[in-house]
Amino acid sequence: MKLYGSKNSRSLRCAWALEEAGASYDYERIWMMKGQGQSPAFKAINPAGKIPVLSDGRVNLTESGAIIFYIADKFPQGNLWPNDPLARAEAYRWFFYAVTEVEPHLWAIAQHRFALPEDKRIAALEPTSMWQLARSIRPIEKFLGQREFIAGDTFTAADIVTTHCLTWALSAKLEGPGDACLAYIGRMKQRAAYQAAMARETMEAERQEAAIAAAADSSAV
Incomplete structure (x- = not known):
């Protein structure tokens, strides 16, 4: 693959x-x-x-x-999903909460900051998106104050998208993640699989950039 x-x-x-x-x-x-x-x-x-x-x-x-x-x-x-139907439904719940209730506000902010052509950006929309983002993260903050993982006692795919969205919010200096979210992000980033995925992406980016730089140097000679 x-x-x-x-x-x-x-x-x-x-x-x-x-x-x-x-x-x-x-x-x-x-x-x-x-x-x-x-x-x-x-x-x-x-x-x-x-x-x-x-x-x-x-x-x-x-x-x-x-x-x-x-x-x-x-x-x-x-084991990205639990076998128990109720536990799996709980994991689905938080997976879809992240992608439907949190991520759209993150993407709206990104679009109007840099992703859209300049003439299509509306800076005045950002405060509304920020407010909606903070509101949508509140239930996550509440649940993470009681749990190690977003959907219960075990890691699931819901933790992948939840961690990614919360990290996105932090990297963009957006409002929302509180102490429980910050502690959760720290736990998830300690997972060997997360670190391996990050290393894979970073290594490939560095390899590609080095190849482009080398090609530019050789063409300048």
Whole structure:
């Protein structure tokens, strides 16, 4: 399998899930800020020109949530979902809470800060998105004050997306995460699979940037 991704993006969720599952995979960085997502070669893989994409030789699967669900089913030994129906439903609950109630506000802020063309950005929308984000994180803060993991006593895929969203909020200096969230983020980042996923993305980014720099130096000679 090959994961196409980029540092500081949703592809980290997929790499983390693959690492938790003990899956063997290749990683290829698509440098979105350099326009590689719009290259003919990549658009042949994903016509939308977006990451992440997981290719398993049969299909090029897009959307981080769908990819994580696929990984969880393909590698059940990773225990990304509980076996008990009620515990699994609780994990689903928090997985979808993160992607439907928290992430949209993060993305709205990012769009109007840098992702959209300048003439499409509306800076005046940010205070509203910040307020909505803080409100949506409050229930997470409450639950994490009582639990080690977001959905109960064991790590699940819900922890992957919740940690990613909370870390996104912190890195962008956004309001919301309190002491319980901060402690939770620290615990999740201590997981070997998280650290392996981060190292994989960082190593590939550094390798690609070094190759580009070397090519530029050779062409200047």
